[in-house]
Amino acid sequence: MTSAAEAGRPAPRRVFRDRREAGQVLANLLGAYRDNPNVIVLGLARGGLPVAWEVAAALRAPLDAFIVRKLGAPGHEEFAVGALASGGRVVVNDDVLRGLRITSAQLRDIVEREGRELIRREAAYRGGRPPVQVAGRTVILVDDGLATGASMFAAVQALRDAEPAHIVIAVPAAPESTCREFEGLVDEVVCASMPTPFLAVGESFWDFRQVSDEEVRDLLAKPTTGLTLIKPAAPTAAEMIAEVAVDAPRGIPPRDILEQIIGDARVVLIGESSHGTHDFYEARSEITKWLIEEKGFCAVAAEADWPDAYRVNRYARGLGKDTTAEQALSGFERFPGWMWRNTVCRDFADWLREHNRSAQRQAGFYGLDLYSLHRSMHEVIKYLDTVDSAAAARARVRYACFDHPAGDDGQAYGYQAAFGAGPKCEHQAIEQLVELQRNSLDYLRADGLLAEDELFYAQQNAQTVRDAEVYYRSMFSGRVSSWNLRDKHMAQTLEALLKHLDRHGNNPPARIVVWAHNSHVGDATATEAWADGQLTLGQLVRQRYHGDARLIGLSTYTGTVTAASEWGGIAERKVVRPALPGSVEDLFHQSGKDAFLVSARIDEKAAEPMSAVRLGRAIGVIYQPATERQSHYFHVRPADQFDAMIHIDTTRALEPLETTSVWIAGETPETYPSGL
Numbered sequence: 001m002t003s004a005a006e007a008g009r010p011a012p013r014r015v016f017r018d019r020r021e022a023g024q025v026l027a028n029l030l031g032a033y034r035d036n037p038n039v040i041v042l043g044l045a046r047g048g049l050p051v052a053w054e055v056a057a058a059l060r061a062p063l064d065a066f067i068v069r070k071l072g073a074p075g076h077e078e079f080a081v082g083a084l085a086s087g088g089r090v091v092v093n094d095d096v097l098r099g100l101r102i103t104s105a106q107l108r109d110i111v112e113r114e115g116r117e118l119i120r121r122e123a124a125y126r127g128g129r130p131p132v133q134v135a136g137r138t139v140i141l142v143d144d145g146l147a148t149g150a151s152m153f154a155a156v157q158a159l160r161d162a163e164p165a166h167i168v169i170a171v172p173a174a175p176e177s178t179c180r181e182f183e184g185l186v187d188e189v190v191c192a193s194m195p196t197p198f199l200a201v202g203e204s205f206w207d208f209r210q211v212s213d214e215e216v217r218d219l220l221a222k223p224t225t226g227l228t229l230i231k232p233a234a235p236t237a238a239e240m241i242a243e244v245a246v247d248a249p250r251g252i253p254p255r256d257i258l259e260q261i262i263g264d265a266r267v268v269l270i271g272e273s274s275h276g277t278h279d280f281y282e283a284r285s286e287i288t289k290w291l292i293e294e295k296g297f298c299a300v301a302a303e304a305d306w307p308d309a310y311r312v313n314r315y316a317r318g319l320g321k322d323t324t325a326e327q328a329l330s331g332f333e334r335f336p337g338w339m340w341r342n343t344v345c346r347d348f349a350d351w352l353r354e355h356n357r358s359a360q361r362q363a364g365f366y367g368l369d370l371y372s373l374h375r376s377m378h379e380v381i382k383y384l385d386t387v388d389s390a391a392a393a394r395a396r397v398r399y400a401c402f403d404h405p406a407g408d409d410g411q412a413y414g415y416q417a418a419f420g421a422g423p424k425c426e427h428q429a430i431e432q433l434v435e436l437q438r439n440s441l442d443y444l445r446a447d448g449l450l451a452e453d454e455l456f457y458a459q460q461n462a463q464t465v466r467d468a469e470v471y472y473r474s475m476f477s478g479r480v481s482s483w484n485l486r487d488k489h490m491a492q493t494l495e496a497l498l499k500h501l502d503r504h505g506n507n508p509p510a511r512i513v514v515w516a517h518n519s520h521v522g523d524a525t526a527t528e529a530w531a532d533g534q535l536t537l538g539q540l541v542r543q544r545y546h547g548d549a550r551l552i553g554l555s556t557y558t559g560t561v562t563a564a565s566e567w568g569g570i571a572e573r574k575v576v577r578p579a580l581p582g583s584v585e586d587l588f589h590q591s592g593k594d595a596f597l598v599s600a601r602i603d604e605k606a607a608e609p610m611s612a613v614r615l616g617r618a619i620g621v622i623y624q625p626a627t628e629r630q631s632h633y634f635h636v637r638p639a640d641q642f643d644a645m646i647h648i649d650t651t652r653a654l655e656p657l658e659t660t661s662v663w664i665a666g667e668t669p670e671t672y673p674s675g676l
Contacts, residue, residue, distance in 0.1 A: 015173065015193050015528050015635050016613060018207040019047065019144050022172035022192065023054025025613050025635075028582030029190050030140065030170060034059045038165070039138045041224070042066040044155060045121060046211040048143035049219050051172060055142055056224035063224045064132040065125050065216060066141065066159075068151040069114035071107070073100055081107075083154035084114050086122065086131070091154040125216050134159065138166040144208075145201030146174035146191075149182065156185055173204035176630075193528055193635055203531075237609035238590035244603040245596035251283030251554065251648045253597040255290060261601050261644050262295060266548040267494070269514040269538055271521035271642075273555045273585075274576075274619035275336065276562030279651040280554045281344035288513050289351065292363045296511055298501060299364045300352075301494055303516035304340055306464050307375045308332045309367030310457055312340075316352040316365050319450075325349035326657060334371060336621040338562050338571050338656035346657060361506075366497055368490040368516070368537075373410040373468040376461035377402065380432065383458035387443045391435065398432045399465075401425035414472025429469045433462040456500045460493065467492075480534050487520060491540035514541075518553045519618045526640035527616070538641075553642040555617070557589040559651035562663065563623035573653045573666030577625050583615035584638050588647040599644035610639035 016022040033039045036059070043052025045065040056063035071082040071092065081102060082092030090111055097107065122131075139159060146152055152169060159167060167186040175198035179191040193204060202208035235243070246257050253261075262268060270287060272280035291297040302309055308331040314320030315328035322328040325346045332340040349365070356362040377399045384392035402413055402425050416422025436459055443455050467489040474482040494512065501510035514521070516537060519529075524536040538551045558578045562571050579585030587609065588598075600607040616636035617628075624631045638645060656663065 015195075015204045015531065016206070018205060019050035019172075019211075020054055021613060022144065022205070023051040023142075024058070025192050025582065026051065026142065026170050026172060026190065027055045027058030028614065029192060029580075030055060030059060030168075031581045033061070033138065033140065033168075036061070036138065038136075039140060040064065040132050040134060041140045041142060042132075042134075042155075042159075043219075044068050044141065044143040044151060045125060046213070046216050047145075049216050050211060051144050052142035053219045053222065053224065055140065055170065059140075060225055061140070062132055063220065065122075065220060066155055067118050067121050067125075068155050069118050070151060071110050071114060073102065074106055074110070080148060080150045081110075083150045084111055084118060085151075085154040085158035086118065091150065091157050093150070121213070124213055125220055127217070127221075134162045134164045136163070136165050138168065139164045140168045140170055141186075142170050144172060145204060146171050146178050146182075147198070147201055149174070149178045152182065153185075156182075173201055174198070194630075195528070195531060236590075237587055237612065238592075240605065240609045241587060241598060242591040242593060244606040245591060245593050245598050246602060247593070248283075248595050248597045248646055250286075251279055251595050251646050252286045253646065255294070257597060257602060258287065258290065261552070261599055262291070262550055264548070265545075265550045266498070266509065266511045267514065267541055267545050268297070268512075268550045269516065269521040269541060269552065271516060271518035271551075271553045273518045273553070273617055274561050274563070274623070275339050275517060275621045276571075276619070276623075276654045277556060277559070277651045278344065278654045279556070279559075279648045281342065281654055283554065283646060283648070284515055285344055285348045285351075288348070288515075289355075291511075291513050292352075292355065296361075296508055297363065297513050298361055298510050299366060299497060299512045301366045301368050301497060301512050301514045302340070303369055303490070303520060304332070304367035305334065305369050305372035305375065306367040306460055306493070307372050307379050308334075308340070309365055312349055313365045316349055317356055317362050318353065325353070329657070335568050336564065336571065337658075338654060339621065341657045342562075343655045343657065364501075366493075368493045368514070370464050370468045370471055370486060370489045371410065372461075372464060373413070373472065374402065376464040376468070379461045380436065380458055380465065383454060383461075384436075388439065391439065394435070395432055398428040399425075401428045402469075410468060410472045411475065413469075414475050417473050424473070426469055426473075429462075429466040433459075433466045436462045452500075452503070456496075460496065463493075463496075464489075480532050484533070484535050487535055487537045487540065490516070490520070490537045491544070494537075494541070495544065517618070517620065518555075518616075519620075521551055522553055522636070522641040523551060526637040528635040550644070551642045553638070553645045555585050555588060555645060555647045556651040557585050557647075557649045560653040560666070561619060561623055561651075562653040562656065563619060564621055565624070567622065569622075570660060571656055571663050573663050574623050574625070575666075576619070576623075576651070577628060579617060580615055580629060580633060583617060583633065584636065584645075585617055585647070587614065588645075589649055593647075593649070595646075595648045597644055597646050600639060601643060607639050610645075611637060613637055616641075 039061045041052050041056035041061050041063050043049040045067045067086045069084045070080045073079045073081050081096045084090050168188040170190040172192045174191045176194040179189050182189045270284045311331040312328045315322045329341045381395050401423050417424040471485045520537045522538050524530045524539045541549045559576050561576050598606050613635050615633045617632050
């Protein structure tokens with residue numbers, strides 16, 4: 001069967017199981033309105049009622065139906081020319097009416113027909129009960145989604161005549177442009193997800209069956225207030241997390257808990273929800289030391305460039321010219337240098353070197369990323385100079401294709417190659433990789449493991465050149481395609497590294513721990529990014545190694561972080577805003593615990609609160625607090641995204657090896673929030 005992606009169609013962006021789950025997600029985002037006696041919830045009938053009931057029940061607010069009928073064009077009733085709302089308010093699109101040449105008489109007939117249906121529904125739904133009075137109250141208008149927004153616009157216009165104190169719009173899915181338009185019309189707009197491109201409301205749901213009149217009547221008859229008088233209140237999701245959480249001081253779980261989670265897994269991916277948080281790096285470092293010492297892991301594979309990380313690998317194994325960890329880390333010159341040139345990585349590199357002095361099997365440090373286009377070309381030629389001068393000369397000729405006019409800028413090469421402004425060097429990159437692989441046996445005539453390692457290092461550099469060439473060209477064809485190329489490269493590099501470390505039939509087989517951002521470590525199929533066709537390293541590892549893989553995510557609620565304000569910008573120490581309501585981080589914060597691990601592998605009761613769709617925060621090397629919801633949050637289902645999560649409620653910024661006055665100045669807590 002051909003998939004949507006293979007057929008060239010956008011993948012369906014399923015975020016919510018059904019309208020009920022969508023309502024629960026919205027309720028989390030509307031928590032500030034809970035137990036407010038002045039709040040009422042109106043669901044746009046019919047599809048908005050199941051969503052609205054969940055919102056009203058969670059907020060403990062009265063619920064009513066607000067009926068809006070689409071005014072369809074004659075002969076094309078699915079195409080809206082306007083809408084009719086309760087109270088008789090008609091809203092039409094004059095441009096569409098003129099464009100379709102719809103006469104006043106035709107419009108009157110449409111309005112009369114839909115008006116009769118509106119009156120019928122109001123009578124059928126309420127069973128003779130009068131509508132809820134909205135004058136002077138805060139009204140939360142809920143629908144199952146917005147497309148053009150015509151129905152919601154009619155509802156807002158009709159509501160204004162009833163003089164509510166405030167109007168809030170809440171929907172599970174809508175185009176960002178539509179949400180922005182309504183922000184200027186009402187007091188607050190809550191759009192749980194804003195898919196790009198927006199195809200249709202139903203594309204955000206796995207179950208989007210039509211809602212019947214009977215379902216609407218049943219929901220309106222079902223109480224949303226006074227529920228605590230009917231039965232004892234069920235524990236909240238935060239209370240459930242508090243019950244199953246395992247204390248993990250400084251983010252480091254007890255060893256027996258780690259043992260239960262890791263088991264015999266060969267590949268363990270440990271994430272971070274920012275690239276600049278000291279506590280994440282420290283916890284990951286300490287867990288990794290235990291994995292190496294007690295579980296026999298023999299490699300760290302990081303979200304770092306292959307040649308730069310390999311320099312650290314040589315230092316850790318007592319090879320190369322570097323005599324200090326700071327020297328070994330000096331290869332990380334590309335922005336953002338603090339990701340690896342920081343105090344935690346320095347201390348870990350020293351620990352790894354000391355461990356390897358007496359270890360029966362040394363542990364190495366490797367990079368998985370592909371940004372090192374020109375550096376990797378240099379390393380291929382450098383290797384060939386030592387084993388085959390003629391091959392080195394051929395490599396120089398091939399790689400010279402990249403030299404003009406882009407220089408050492410891979411992105412500039414990609415731009416010029418993608419738009420025909422410069423040479424396309426794909427053939428040369430492939431040709432060099434194939435020749436190096438073809439001659440590999442000749443290059444291994446020298447005995448010893450070191451010769452095998454150096455050949456592997458050169459081959460991976462050639463592979464990186466080939467993949468980076470494709471990646472930089474793809475940057476200008478779409479974010480998802482370039483992201484996928486990068487994560488596929490990381491997955492392929494990881495597999496090649498495992499095979500290399502197992503080349504002599506080692507027993508036990510090689511085991512690797514991966515350090516990368518949560519957005520790479522987590523399983524994409526449990527996030528809204530999957531709807532865009534995006535995949536992740538964690539997803540690919542699960543598919544390849546199944547039960548031999550573990551994915552561990554890290555999160556925080558607030559604190560400070562090292563990040564830039566723009567790409568290539570200076571490292572700043574920024575305050576991390578408290579997590580948004582309805583997010584995974586806010587859920588963990590509400591548990592009242594400081595630092596803990598939660599996993600259904602430890603306690604199956606963790607599955608329920610972790611299975612709901614929530615916002616998850618991702619801070620990369622850039623942090624933009626002013627646009628945090630749009631820039632740093634996406635929907636996730638954490639129980640499926642990770643095997644375990646470690647939460648540290650308040651964290652501090654990662655310390656670069658080279659601190660600047662700007663970074664130091666950011667330390668003062670009093671700068672929050674004006675210092676953001």
